[in-house]
Amino acid sequence: MLKLFKVMLYIVLCAFSFDLHGQNVKYQTDKHVVNQQERMVYKQWDRKKFTPTRGFLSLNYQYWLTWGLHPNYPKTDLRPLSAGGPQSRRLLMVAAMKSTEEAYKLHADTLRNTALSEIANYAGVASQTDPLWQLYYKREFQDLLDFNQADLFEGLEPPVKDYLEQGGAADWYRQESQMLRERLEAARTTNLDRGSRIIAYHRMLGEYRKLLAIWETKRQRAALYLSIKDKVKELQENSTVAMAARGKSDVQIADDILSRAKL
Template identity: 55%
Template structure:
């Protein structure tokens, strides 16, 4: 009985040893290498046809699949599904990169256009900060009392009485309102700068006209005062050298005509 048990145990051990032994078949190995990474080599399709194609194993194996050796079925082959998938993934990656670049360009363009058109950025425009802000500062911070500084009280009364002072205030207020409209409107930067320049030219012309009217008022008051003194005989008429009356001029003309 013990001998039978010993024989059975030995048989089990032998079977287990053979069962755990790796199966090494060159046909399976070739197929594994062929499908994974090695070249699709027709010479390694075993069993081969043998001498004059008389190998029966060849016909039993490949007679049912005559086109199999001709088609490269490697997943990583030149036209394999894995290669196609990788190529498709690379193409999709390139497309995604192109779309991202395009979207970034659109975003940058939109930001640039927004900064060019939006009135929010008009105050920080470099040209406004460096030039026009300083040129328009007297207009934006205009004080009515400062307009009449540097002149006499008579000149102030004359400018106010004749409406010149009010005229200047009205024109300056109109230019200031148009300037604030240009700053607060949605315009492209070029149109806004052109509007600044046109308003600056108008404001400079208005200042020149205002200064001229102030000078004229001084001269007019001086002439009016002199004329008033002459009428009231407060200031006698001084005859310069060579002065002639109208009668003397007429006599000279008649004398020349008689000759």
Template identity: 60%
Template sequence: MKAFLIFILAAAGYLQGYAQKTIRDKHITNQQERMVFKQWSKSKFTPTSGFLGLNPEYWLTWAWHPDYPKKDLRPLSPSGPQSQRLLLVAAMSNTENAYKQQADTLRNTALSEAVSYSGDLSITDPLWLLYYRHEFDPLLELDDAMIMIGIEQKVKDYLIQTGIKSWYLEEGHALAQRLEATRTTTLDRGSRILAYHRMLEEYRKLNSTWENKKQRAKLYLSLKETQEKIKTRDEVLAPKAGRSDRQIAEDVLSKTKL
């Protein structure tokens, strides 16, 4: 009985060792290497034709598909499907990068044009901040009290009565409205700057005219006052009928004291 059990265990061990035996077939190995990473070498196709091509195994194996050894069927060969997919992926990636670069260029161009054209962003224009804003500050803050600063009261009254003050305010407010429309309207930056330049020239001409009118008003009032004084003096010095020289002299002296 013991001998029988020993025999059974030995047989089981032998069968188990036989089942785990690794099969190494050079034909299969060569085919795997060819298909995966090695060259598609015709000389490694086995079985070979043998001496004078008389090997029957060669004819039984390759007679059914003689073109197989000649065609490189590796997936990663230069013309293999995997290589073509990789090339296609690389080409698509390059195309995508080119489209992305073009889209970024268009986006940057659009943003640049939006900044240049948009009226909402015109206040951030460097030329406006550095120059035109300071030049137009008096026009944007134009009011009745500001334009009358430093003017004598009689000149103020004359400017108000003659309508010169109203004319200047109307012209100034109209120019300020045009300036505000130019700042807030969607417009090319170059056209906007040219509009600023033209309106600044108009504003300077308006200010020059206003200063001239103030000086002329002051001069006119001064001449008028002088003329009235002369007229009054002439009236005082003019002889009146039925009065003596002494009475005239006393009258002149009394007016002089006053």
């Protein structure tokens, strides 16, 4: 029994050892396959690496078994990264598409900037930010936009103020200022070309300056008229007092004037 047990144990150990040796796989390399892999993937194309070769007097049967049905294969560069390879074409296509995309993006950005510029030029909302308005016209129209009744009669005597109010000159100036102010607000808020808007500002500024000049003339003439009126009234009163002191009546005074005119 012991001998039989030893024999069985030996058979099991041998089988186990054989199984272990069977698990070791040796890496087999075929230089023909390796050459093709290198040729197709990354290494420089070399016709001399197309093995098997023709051999002496082209009598190598392996060459004819391998390349006999594909005679043009060794002459064709099939590397993906060759000059005309698919990977090179793909990279060129990607570069071309990227260039086209950048061109489209530049064109779109140009259209966007142009559109924003046109909006800024036309939109009435953006007229407040116009440099020419901020630097010049806003200051010139400040008194018109911030109209104050107290400034209308600044520096005038009460009689002159009453004369302008009762004569209608003050109401005329208020109406003209109001109409000009409404036109200015319309030019600022209406969607209009910037050039047309600036021309409208220029024209209304000329009208506003003309209105101010007319109003200043009315103020001065009103003060002059009242001053002359007071002088005339004073002279008339003095003349009447002098004639009365001489004892002459109005009829006598008129006769004296007529007699002097005939002479």
